[in-house]
Amino acid sequence: MFERYTEKARRTIFFARYEASAFGSPFIETEHILLGLLREDKALLGRLLPDVNYESIHREVTIHTKVRESIPTHMDLPLASECRRALKFAAEEAERLDHRHIGTDHLLLGLLREDHFASQLLREHHADLAKLRLEISQLPAPWSAKNVAVPATGVRHTTAGTVEIHGKRWNSEYVREIVNTFRKFNWHWNRCAWKESDVVTRISDGSISRDLSLAADSANFRLVLGGWKKDDCLICGWELFCSENDPEHGIGCTNGRNWLCTECYEKFFARDFFASANPEIT
Numbered sequence: 692m693f694e695r696y697t698e699k700a701r702r703t704i705f706f707a708r709y710e711a712s713a714f715g716s717p718f719i720e721t722e723h724i725l726l727g728l729l730r731e732d733k734a735l736l737g738r739l740l741p742d743v744n745y746e747s748i749h750r751e752v753t754i755h756t757k758v759r760e761s762i763p764t765h766m767d768l769p770l771a772s773e774c775r776r777a778l779k780f781a782a783e784e785a786e787r788l789d790h791r792h793i794g795t796d797h798l799l800l801g802l803l804r805e806d807h808f809a810s811q812l813l814r815e816h817h818a819d820l821a822k823l824r825l826e827i828s829q830l831p832a833p834w835s836a837k838n839v840a841v842p843a844t845g846v847r848h849t850t851a852g853t854v855e856i857h858g859k860r861w862n863s864e865y866v867r868e869i870v871n872t873f874r875k876f877n878w879h880w881n882r883c884a885w886k887e888s889d890v891v892t893r894i895s896d897g898s899i900s901r902d903l904s905l906a907a908d909s910a911n912f913r914l915v916l917g918g919w920k921k922d923d924c925l926i927c928g929w930e931l932f933c934s935e936n937d938p939e940h941g942i943g944c945t946n947g948r949n950w951l952c953t954e955c956y957e958k959f960f961a962r963d964f965f966a967s968a969n970p971e972i973t
């Protein structure tokens with residue numbers, strides 16, 4: 692579910708889980724996501740909503756929340772349904788802006804789409820969905836709508852470099868962030884032909900899961916053989932699908948979970964592209 696999240700967005704969810712545990716909440720609620728955002732991306736929140744700060748929101752959440760014993764942080768807390776919807780809205784907001792990845796800015800917009808505690812708190816601090824959408828659309832994105840280089844004067848990306856992937860220029864800071872995150876894990880990337888895999892669908896609403904163990908509950912779930920039809924390159928979004936005639940799309944590198952197109956693998960993972968000043972970053 693978090694494959695498309697930027698590192699900051701992932702850390703926001705991590706902090707949200709931490710906040711939920713600290714409040715002894717059995718679910719991760721929208722207000723925990725808001726606190727996660729305020730911890731993780733002070734720069735963005737400070738720019739868009741200067742009236743909102745972690746301390747004051749934390750105080751208001753504390754007043755509103757029934758005090759419970761805190762839950763050990765190693766316990767995996769589920770997302771409350773409002774929270775799941777807010778994350779779905781965040782993905783929609785990313786799509787509206789033609790951004791492949793979901794960032795803290797999209798999470799903020801996702802929180803404002805429905806009425807719940809976090810959106811009430813935000814509105815009390817003068818957050819307005821339409822106004823924020825406009826402001827966020829004008830921020831320099833990790834890459835522009837047409838994958839054209841982001842100018843050097845960007846707010847979030849202050850270094851000017853761009854790198855070429857599949858003949859298009861990408862913001863090097865954006866690429867570096869993803870590469871560095873994934874290099875930390877020391878994944879083994881295996882080069883192989885992309886193949887369809889099985890999925891499970893829930894009969895009642897058609898929602899999809901790759902957890903095949905759910906199929907054991909045959910009253911509610913159905914196994915769909917070969918139901919997973921494509922993956923996107925983790926970095927550039929290049930589509931990988933079953934194709935014998937087109938190795939550029941038909942072959943990629945996988946760690947068993949994520950996929951990289953051959954070009955991104957060769958360029959950024961087979962060698963340490965960002966280790967020092969690289970003449971290919973222009």
Ligand SMILES: [Zn+2]
Nearest residue numbers: 924927952955
């Ligand atoms: Zn790629």
